[in-house]
Amino acid sequence: MRWCSGWPTDLKMRVLPYTTEHALRLFDLPLHHTDPFDRQIVAQALAEDIPVVTADEAFRRYSGIKVIW
Numbered sequence: 001m002r003w004c005s006g007w008p009t010d011l012k013m014r015v016l017p018y019t020t021e022h023a024l025r026l027f028d029l030p031l032h033h034t035d036p037f038d039r040q041i042v043a044q045a046l047a048e049d050i051p052v053v054t055a056d057e058a059f060r061r062y063s064g065i066k067v068i069w
Helices: 020-028 036-046 058-062
Strands: none
Touching: 020 036, 036 058
């Protein structure tokens, strides 16, 4: 994937690894999403206290999450 090798640096982003803490947060989440990957994003955002950039209104149903867009 040579075409994207510089994008994290160019956009001042970092790759956030998925940790055990993130996975364990899933068990405490209500089922506002049926998509398991969206739920992983929610768990990770809550654990790291970072916002999620999305137009998906379902993310706003989770208590404590910051949504941009």
